[in-house]
Amino acid sequence: MSTHHAERPVLGVSSCLIGQKVRYDGTAKRDRWIVERLGKYVDYRPVCPEMAIGLGTPRPPIRLVGTPAATRVIGVEDASVDVTDALEGFALNTAATLRDVSGYVFMSKSPSCGMERVKLYNASGQAEKKGVGAYARVLMQALPNLPCEEEGRLNDPVLRENFVNRVFAYRRWQALRSTRLTAQVLIDFHARHKYMVMAHSQAAYQRLGRLLSHLKGVDLERVADAYEAEFMAALQRRAGRKRHVNALQHIQGYLKQRIDAGDKHELSDSIEAYRREEVPLVVPMKLLRHYFRRNPDNYIDRQWYLDPYPESLGLRNAI
Ligand code: SF4
Structure with missing residues (x-):
């Protein structure tokens, strides 16, 4: 394959996830996969919104109160503490500095950073998992295309796999936007992502x-x-x-005149085994790449679908 991953993405991340001791109780929540595996291929820009608005650590805890349409971030012990405006203002300012990042990993359940299903308390003190962290909500609204x-x-x-694929695709898109925009670069980008997009949605x-x-x-x-x-x-x-099988079979069609009947069977069997959930996606994918290495095709060699992100992340071994 002629593809490569020269552009190293930068990801926003909740600081506690990469080991910074910034949580309300002075601890961190270091995530090994994020730091040690994904961290090999991306750089992180850590942000702790609660520290940034001056809450310090350790600090009294805060929580979401109200309804999904009208949520405030209020002190648990002192209900007169309301940091909603401070968190939302910080999110807006931060969003303006994150135009170059290619993704964001949030800490779950946090009244500031949680993306979904954060505990939201009603007036009588009962909680339902219907809230979104105040910082995360405003940031995601300000950067609607950012993979989060x-x-x-x-x-x-x-x-x-879906997240990492989006991060690397977004990085390529951002690289395109940083160059002079022409019809040709847009058409070329579209052509190179044909089978990747088709595996998600033909429409x-x-x-x-x-x-x-x-x-x-x-x-x-x-x-x-x-x-x-x-x-x-x-x-x-x-x-x-089903959509992956469809994309794999389309790509297989390019080998029709180039491989013999035995190889064709081997490839078809491998795609069928993937369809039956007997092998992961990496199996037919590797075989396809093997045949295209022996029988290069200019169009298929440039398809990002066959090489969307660093293979050593092993993501296609598990889907
Ligand atoms: S505000 Fe976000 S980054 Fe800071 S400790 Fe809480 S979850 Fe982690």
Whole structure:
């Protein structure tokens, strides 16, 4: 494959997840996979919003109070403490400094950093897991295309692979946006992500194609903004086994005239074994790459789907 991962992504991260002792009780919540595995291939920009707004450590705990539409962040022991505006203001300012990051890993359950299902207390003190951390909510609204995940959800192999795939795809997109925008670079980006997007959504691939179908005389910046939103939303969709099989079979078609019947059988068997959940995605993928190494094809060699992120992360061994 001619692809490579020269661009090292930078990820925002809740500081406690990389081992900084910034939690309300003076502890950290270091996550080994985030620090030791993913950290080999990305750089982190740690942010602790509660420390940043001057709460210090150790500090009295805070919690979400109200309704999903009207949530405040209030002191647990002293209800007159309300840090909502401070957290939201800090999130807005921080978002403006994170335009270059390619993803964000939040600490779950936190009234500041939690992405979802954070405890939200009503007026009578009962909690339901319906809240979103005040900092995370404003940050995600300000950067709607940024790949975001929580450390807990990253234990799920499918969500983990989906997140890392989005991070590296977003990095490539950001690299494109940092160069002079031309119709040709947009079309080339689209072509190289064909099978990756198809593995998530055929309809999205067609919508993206339509966005690029009339580029003469149009405002390319506006087209690129629309493309980015659609592209990142497509990759966030779960790439099911059926869609992967479909993409693998399409790619297999390029080998039709180039490999013999025995090799064809071996490849088909491997795709079928993946469909039946007997082997992980890495198995047919490796075989495909092996055949394309022996029978290079200019178009397939440039498909990011075959080499979307550093292989040594082993993400396709688990899905
Ligand atoms: S969850 Fe967020 S606010 Fe809480 S300690 Fe970690 S980084 Fe700071």
